[in-house]
Each structure stands twice: as structure tokens, then as C-alpha cells.
Amino acid sequence: MDLRQMSYFVAMYEEASVTRAAERLNIVQPAVSVQLARLEESIGQKLFYRTPKGMVPTHAGDDAYRRFQPILREVEQARRALTIGGDTVKGHVSLGAVSSVANNALSETLRIFHGRYPEVTLRATGGYTTDLIEMLRTAQLDLVIVNTPSRGGRGFDTLPIINEDLALICDIAHPPLPATLHPREAAERDLVIPSQRHGLRLIIDAAFSAHDATLAPRFEFDELKTIEEFLPDSGFATILPPIAVHRALRTGRLRMHPIVPSVPRRLVCLSNTARPLSRAAELFVEELRERMIEVSSDLTKAIGATP
Structure with missing residues (x-):
């Protein structure tokens, strides 16, 4: 897995929709689906149930969200801190x-x-x-x-x-x-x-x-x-x-x-x-x-x- 897959997953989890996740990430929908499929393959578990009302996280999905979100936050905070520089x-x-x-x-x-x-x-x-x-x-x-x-x-x-x-x-x-x-x-x-x-x-x-x-x-x-x-x-x-x-x-x-x-x-x-x-x-x-x-x-x- 990589940071991009994590960020796509978090967007999907929070939006509960491939369409809204793609809009939020400013990418096409197939790209979201592809990265999500690769992430599920790499960890060997389904992260979402596909339902008529949207994407519903599995227990593994809930666990992944709790683990991925702090990682992405720290990466973003580090990027901003290094970008600012000085006082x-x-x-x-x-x-x-x-x-x-x-x-x-x-x-x-x-x-x-x-x-x-x-x-x-x-x-x-x-x-x-x-x-x-x-x-x-x-x-x-x-x-x-x-x-x-x-x-x-x-x-x-x-x-x-x-x-x-x-x-x-x-x-x-x-x-x-x-x-x-x-x-x-x-x-x-x-x-x-x-x-x-x-x-x-x-x-x-x-x-x-x-x-x-x-x-x-x-x-x-x-x-x-x-x-x-x-x-x-x-x-x-x-x-x-x-x-x-x-x-x-x-x-x-x-x-x-x-x-x-x-x-x-x-x-x-x-x-x-x-x-x-x-x-x-x-x-x-x-x-x-x-x-x-x-x-x-x-x-x-x-x-x-x-x-």
C-alpha cells in the first residue's frame, strides 16, 4: 500500500460514494475504484460493501480508517512545516x-x-x-x-x-x-x-x-x-x-x-x-x-x- 491509496480510501470512507470521493480528490471515478481494489488486494480484506445506497465500510474498513487517518495527518503536517520554514x-x-x-x-x-x-x-x-x-x-x-x-x-x-x-x-x-x-x-x-x-x-x-x-x-x-x-x-x-x-x-x-x-x-x-x-x-x-x-x-x- 502507499499514501495515495490511503488518501483515496479515506476520501471514500468519509464520502461513502465513489462519485463524491472522485469530486473531492479532483480525479475520475475509475481511478478511485482501481486504487481501492489494489489496496484491498494488498491487505487481503474487503474494506467496503457495495450497496444501492453507497459504500458501507466493513469492520476492516473501520479499522483501516482509524489507522490511516493519523498517518495522513502527520504526513500533511510535516509537509506544511517543511514548506513554511523559518519563523x-x-x-x-x-x-x-x-x-x-x-x-x-x-x-x-x-x-x-x-x-x-x-x-x-x-x-x-x-x-x-x-x-x-x-x-x-x-x-x-x-x-x-x-x-x-x-x-x-x-x-x-x-x-x-x-x-x-x-x-x-x-x-x-x-x-x-x-x-x-x-x-x-x-x-x-x-x-x-x-x-x-x-x-x-x-x-x-x-x-x-x-x-x-x-x-x-x-x-x-x-x-x-x-x-x-x-x-x-x-x-x-x-x-x-x-x-x-x-x-x-x-x-x-x-x-x-x-x-x-x-x-x-x-x-x-x-x-x-x-x-x-x-x-x-x-x-x-x-x-x-x-x-x-x-x-x-x-x-x-x-x-x-x-x-
Whole structure:
């Protein structure tokens, strides 16, 4: 066996499909099948059952995955360490982020990061959680900052970024509301919230459903900036993580009302287990994490826990 066969096997194991494995590896399907057959021949065991629903690993396949994955990780880490050389942090980082990050903390983090590591180039892409995870899976991105997915899938490393409770947010001139609202009370407001394609909406729907609160939004906008600009003088409210509109909250253009029981949103960084993050990428993730925690803390101090 060789490293190529191992990498093809790991892709097949994680994707459970010859087609998706070939797409991920950017090769033709027969090449994947040939290398897998050679690997099975060399170890004398079947690694997958071929079923109508895809490739299902055998016990030997599960064992091979546990053994091959650390080897491929170490090889990739060694390659990157030898490529970088010296103490200067260099390289390119391709990242994706959901709009609640891309609209705010991301731009500030990019400025700070560039000042500290000027020889690192970055490409940032905004999008929905499911779309970004697919781009990560197919190696279009090195890492993604997303809401905790319901199904991340095999082959992803997860690093927590920040936990934040969603709140009902409205214009400063909105009619008076209780300091805190139960999900059922929040659901009764005239709401503008993201559509069900948006990761935040899935979190909202699940939490409100658990409290027998039925959401019937009057408007659905997926761009959080559009929601923020719509709220003034509209009489509407929204349900968002406060950090997504932290500037408007700090300047007093908008106000927030915590929802109790809380509706938590967990933001995480996902990376591909088979492609360890470079030093530059690790430093960027840490910078973003620190910045988001700082912004959240400053916001709480500025407006209080129950404005």
C-alpha cells in the first residue's frame, strides 16, 4: 500500500460514494475504484460493501480508517512545516463564514490579522452553513465558520468559537416591550427573520417549537444587513445573535430583549481532518475567536444583560 491509496480510501470512507470521493480528490471515478481494489488486494480484506445506497465500510474498513487517518495527518503536517520554514508566518488561507460573522467581526479580524501577519494572503467567502460545508468537503475552502450543523459528517475537526444566546432585537423607537420575553411572546411580534435556508432559522425554529411557540414571520430576509436596515421605523422586530448587529446596539439605533428560556447559538470552526490547518490558518481562527469573544463581552458591558 502507499499514501495515495490511503488518501483515496479515506476520501471514500468519509464520502461513502465513489462519485463524491472522485469530486473531492479532483480525479475520475475509475481511478478511485482501481486504487481501492489494489489496496484491498494488498491487505487481503474487503474494506467496503457495495450497496444501492453507497459504500458501507466493513469492520476492516473501520479499522483501516482509524489507522490511516493519523498517518495522513502527520504526513500533511510535516509537509506544511517543511514548506513554511523559518519563523515568518506565510501562506494562503481560504475561509468561509456565515453572514452573522461575515457582516461584522470578520472584517475587523482581517484588518488586525493583516497587520500582524502581512505575508499571509486570505480569501473570504460568505454563505449558508450547508453551502460552506460542501465547499469545505470539496477542498474549495480550508476552514469554515458556521453555526453548529445538525450533520457535520465524518472527516471534520470542530473547534468552538463562541456560544451566544439569540435575542429579540428592534428599533429604539419600537413600542415598549418586557425586559425579557418567552419564546411564545416573541413569536407574537411582527417579525422579520431569515428564511429556512438560513442556519439561524433552523436554530430559531427548533428552539421555539420546543416551547410550543409557532413562528409566522411577516417577512423573511436572508441578508442580515437588510434586516438591520429594515428595522428602523418599521414596527417590526427580529431574532438574531446580538453580535450580528453589535454596532447598531452599541450606538443605540437598535435595542435587544433577551429571550427566556434562552435560544443558544453555537458558532464553530470546521476543518477537514485529512487536510490539517496551516499555521497561518490556526492563527487566524484564534484571532477571530478572541475578537468575537471581545466584541460580545464589550457589548454586554455597554448595554447590559437586559437592556
